[in-house]
Amino acid sequence: MKMLERKELLPREIVEHLDKYIIGQNEAKKAVAIALRNRIRRQKLPKELAEEITPKNIIMIGPTGVGKTEIARRLAKLANAPFVKVEASKFTEVGYVGRDVESMIRDLVRVAIQMVKETYTKKIQKQAREKAIDRVLDILFPAPSMPDSSDDPRFPHYERMINLREEKRKDVENGLFDDRKIEVEVKKQASPQVIFDIVAGGTMDMFEDLKDGLSGLFEPPKKKSREMTVKEAIDFFTEEEAEKMIDMEKVKEEAIKLAENNGIIFLDEIDKITSRSSGGSGPDVSREGVQRDLLPIIEGSTVPTKYGIVRTDHILFIAAGAFHIAKPSDLIPELQGRFPIRVELHSLTKDDFVKILTQPKNALIKQYQALMETENVSLVFEKEAIETIAEYAYIANDSIENIGARRLHTIMEKLLEDILFKGPELSGTVVTVDKKFVEDKLKEIISKEDVGKYIL
Structure with missing residues (x-):
């Protein structure tokens, strides 16, 4: 049986696919599209030359909730590639209490095993x-x-x-x-x-x-x-x-090849293992130790797993962090060199929130409408209501902490709380959410001094 089937998508097609789920952040989408296409190109080269071409790993810089994880996850799904997300802050130097950095490779192989097994099972x-x-x-x-x-x-x-x-x-x-x-x-x-x-x-x-x-x-x-x-x-x-x-x-044999040649590891919170991330205090030795433990895996090494030896040379690593206090140059030079591509993701605007609510395939409004349809309730959002929701999300992010698109989840839950509660009793009706409805529900909360208590 051959390795899992995957389409040879053009970079433009990859970006178009990501656009269906993530609003904006075109620079990051372009970078991952090129990285994915380079993999396809490498696998067409003679073996000797292909071995010399390593992935151009990427660092995504931007606040939480702007689409960093989602871009990497959707990319892996599109490429039918094994994907693992890990948080760099969960690792500590070997010898300290914490997770062994090689565990992310073992996790990746487990995902690959499951993918290959599912393919065999279908046949x-x-x-x-x-x-x-x-x-x-x-x-x-x-x-x-x-x-x-x-x-x-x-x-x-x-x-x-x-x-x-x-x-x-x-x-x-x-x-x-x-x-x-x-x-x-x-x-x-x-x-x-x-x-x-x-x-x-x-x-x-x-x-x-x-x-x-x-x-x-x-x-x-x-x-x-x-x-x-x-x-x-x-x-x-x-x-x-x-x-x-x-x-x-x-x-096992096919899964190891799949992990080695197509695996994607998303290394989140990489800014939290720089010495500056603690603001000048804290266990800097441990943070630098984590970086040094990560280095050989990202550079290319062999990791033993229960399924066999896995080479990490051609696994694509996508790192991400807010970098509020630290900056990429605070990473040890050797690690910086293994992430040659750096892209900045921007904070979300009010217009971005409007698009997030309505445009993606999995848009929040579409999700709530589908949920209510299961109880024969038609949930209708007027245009002005959507704009007001987006405005309140932007205000809440600006006045408390910027958590990006995640803010919409809590706002929507608060906004629709009564409708969701009464859902079965509203069967057969049309419920319209207009601007007044949104303001009545959210205006008082947004204006409260301790707004974080209500919308976190």
């Missing part, structure tokens, strides 16, 4: 389901032992039962037995939880591979009976049969 789904139905039929209509020959007096009975099974098979496939309850044997595995109870906080990540390796070691897997419907049993058996049919060695 064998039909075959696995047929075997699952056979197992259900064995419970509902057990097949008799096959006689040695057709002369055996038991043969007519055997033939009738086989024909009956075939007839009933069609009924099972058509869902006529979906609600019938049957007893299914499931494996019950022991888990050495005591090991993990000793481990505290973030260091538990270091024992994830150990957990998988020791699961069931102290006590062999047991079986227990569980009652479920035929429909549930078919789904359960389909999953079991698919697991048996998948060649995990091939999955």
Whole structure:
């Protein structure tokens, strides 16, 4: 099986796709589009030359909530690439309490394994389901032992039962037995939880591979009976049969290649591991230690995982940070050199908020309208109401803390609180949100001195 299928999108097409979900920030979109296209170009080169071309890693600079994470996440989804988001501030230098920096590579490989497994599973789904139905039929209509020959007096009975099974098979496939309850044997595995109870906080990540390796070691897997419907049993058996049919060695091999050549790691809050991020005090040695621990992984090294050795040379790293106190030049020079592309994302304006509310495929207003439609309520927003919501979001960000587009989530929840609460009682009605409705709900809160208490 070949590596997961992916379209060779043009940089312009990549930006157009990102425009459907993220408002503005064209410089950042252009940078990631070029980075993605360069990957496609590299994979077409002779192997010797391709090995020499490393990704042009990117640092995104901008306040929270302006689209940094969303750009990286949507890019990975578009590229059908394994994606992991980690916060640099969660890491500490090896030897201190905290997360081992190599854990992000192990996380990336796990994501790749899941992606490849899902692809294999889709290909064998039909075959696995047929075997699952056979197992259900064995419970509902057990097949008799096959006689040695057709002369055996038991043969007519055997033939009738086989024909009956075939007839009933069609009924099972058509869902006529979906609600019938049957007893299914499931494996019950022991888990050495005591090991993990000793481990505290973030260091538990270091024992994830150990957990998988020791699961069931102290006590062999047991079986227990569980009652479920035929429909549930078919789904359960389909999953079991698919697991048996998948060649995990091939999955591992392909997943490692996928992670190495197409993986994207989003390294958030990178500004918080600079020495200046503490404002001149704090454990600067630890922060610089984190940078030095990250350096070999970003430069290109090998990381052992339970699935095999992973090379990090061609993984794309996208770092991000607000850089309010620190600046990219406060990172150690070696790390700066591994992020040659720097793009600035801008704070959101009132017009940006209007667009965020209405234009993207997953726009907030569209989400709330869809939610209310499930209860037969038509939720209508007038143009002036949307502009007023955007204005209040901008004011709240300006007067408290700038949290970008996330401000809209809290404002919309407060604005629609009563409508959402009364939803079932409003069935069959049209609810119109106009400017007056927005002002009545939000004006008093926005004008309060302790506004942060109400909209955080």
